[in-house]
Amino acid sequence: MNCLIRSIAMLLVISVRRTIQNACFCGSGIVLFFLNVLSAHALTDINVCSKPQLLAAINAAQPGDRIRLCSGVWVDLKLVVSRSGTTEQPIALTTQNPGGVTISGHSYIELRGSYIHVSGFRWADYGDPRPKRGFIQTMSQSHHCKISEMVFEEDLESPRKEWIFNIALRGRDHEVFSSAFLGKRGKGAQMFVWQGGENLNHELHHLYFRRKPLGYHRNGEQINGGESLQTGAGDGVELPADDLYAHHLFFENASGESEVISIKG
Numbered sequence: 001m002n003c004l005i006r007s008i009a010m011l012l013v014i015s016v017r018r019t020i021q022n023a024c025f026c027g028s029g030i031v032l033f034f035l036n037v038l039s040a041h042a043l044t045d046i047n048v049c050s051k052p053q054l055l056a057a058i059n060a061a062q063p064g065d066r067i068r069l070c071s072g073v074w075v076d077l078k079l080v081v082s083r084s085g086t087t088e089q090p091i092a093l094t095t096q097n098p099g100g101v102t103i104s105g106h107s108y109i110e111l112r113g114s115y116i117h118v119s120g121f122r123w124a125d126y127g128d129p130r131p132k133r134g135f136i137q138t139m140s141q142s143h144h145c146k147i148s149e150m151v152f153e154e155d156l157e158s159p160r161k162e163w164i165f166n167i168a169l170r171g172r173d174h175e176v177f178s179s180a181f182l183g184k185r186g187k188g189a190q191m192f193v194w195q196g197g198e199n200l201n202h203e204l205h206h207l208y209f210r211r212k213p214l215g216y217h218r219n220g221e222q223i224n225g226g227e228s229l230q231t232g233a234g235d236g237v238e239l240p241a242d243d244l245y246a247h248h249l250f251f252e253n254a255s256g257e258s259e260v261i262s263i264k265g
Contacts, residue, residue: 043089047096051077063115064089071100077107085115087144095120098149111138114171117146123166124153134168134192142171150179152190165192173201180208181228189230189262193244200243204229208250209260230262 044062048054049070054077057067061083085091093109093116095101104125109118123135135152138145152166165188166181181190190209193202209228228251231244251260 043092054079058083058093061085061091063091066092066094068094068096069101069121071095071097073102073104074107075105077103077105077109079108080110080112081116082112083116084113085117087115090115090117090146092117092119094118107135109136111136111142111145114141114143114145116142117148119147119149121149122151122153134165136166137168138171138174140170142174144173145171146174147176148178152179152181152184154183154185166190168192168194169202170194172199175203175205176207177203177205178207180210182208182210184211187226189227191229193229193231195232202244204244204246204249206248208252210252212253227259227262229260232263 043064043066046057046065046067047070048057048067051074054067054069057065058079058081061067061081063085065085079093081091081093083091091113098120099122101120102122102124104123107123107126111118118136126135136147136150138147147167150167166184167176167179167190169176169192176191184190190211191204191207193200193204211226211228213226229246229249
């Protein structure tokens with residue numbers, strides 16, 4: 001990863017709490033500035049440095065707990081978070097040191113509870129053999145979860161991932177912000193929003209996307225499935241205009257295919 005991308009990755013994992021962002025472009029690059037807004041309610045820090053410790057902390061999590069992973073590379077990390085926080089005291093899953101945790105291997109984080117905040121992870125050399133899911137995925141029963149300060153990094157040496165998304169949203173009232181999607185090999189949007197009903201009320205903001213073209217078929221037609229952001233699967237379920245609020249999305253060489261954003265109904 002060159003100096004520009006390393007700078008982006010480090011900037012995107014500085015905050016571990018609620019974040020307000022302003023963005024400006026400098027030449028062909030992007031520099032994001034973050035202003036931390038600390039929660040008025042203190043969280044209980046739980047530091048974990050092994051998978052058994054992490055799983056135990058997740059399974060016993062209470063509102064107000066902040067589970068912080070030790071710095072290092074966490075391989076084959078399969079996490080299902082079923083516990084729920086509250087509006088005032090969410091459950092947080094983050095890092096001890098901003099930018100210090102890399103997730104790799106066959107890994108995923110699945111959010112089944114509500115009022116869960118996940119932030120601060122770098123994903124590299126990662127993969128999951130199961131299609132139609134996200135490396136970070138909220139489930140249909142979940143609501144009011146936040147995903148932020150994520151960096152998904154892929155290059156030409158990364159394994160191809162067919163119809164697997166970096167982030168996939170089900171449920172309602174979720175927020176994804178302050179994250180970077182740096183490349184993706186294989187078909188499937190970098191970020192996917194499932195429809196699944198009414199009143200989704202998701203907010204997506206201050207996201208940075210980049211990916212190389214998927215290529216062309218032998219007949220010269222461009223390979224489909226290289227969107228950066230897709231909502232719906234074309235199953236006839238319409239997404240109301242006020243159900244998804246997206247703003248401050250930045251696309252640089254997001255050339256997976258002719259569509260950068262695909263809205264299916």
